[in-house]
Amino acid sequence: MTEIVEGNPHEEIPDYASEYGIDMVIMGTHGRTGLDRAVMRSVAERVVRRSPVPVLTVRAKRSTEVLSLFDLLLLFASFGG
Structure with a gap:
């Protein structure tokens, strides 16, 4: 199933999970630390x-190829009925 939803990802992803009875969200992250993390809440x-x-x-690893893949990765898992 593929669906495109407009809005703020940090709001739409939890809302989508709740609306569709999703059991777990799996997503990539850049792994920022320090000042970068404080300023740029992910x-x-x-x-x-x-x-x-x-x-x-x-x-993600520090490879741009891997970061590109993880930028697009967002999985929703449903475990059973």
């Missing part, structure tokens, strides 16, 4: 804070 961090279901974040 979408993944905001999703973790707002989500009604568990969120598994996967930190």
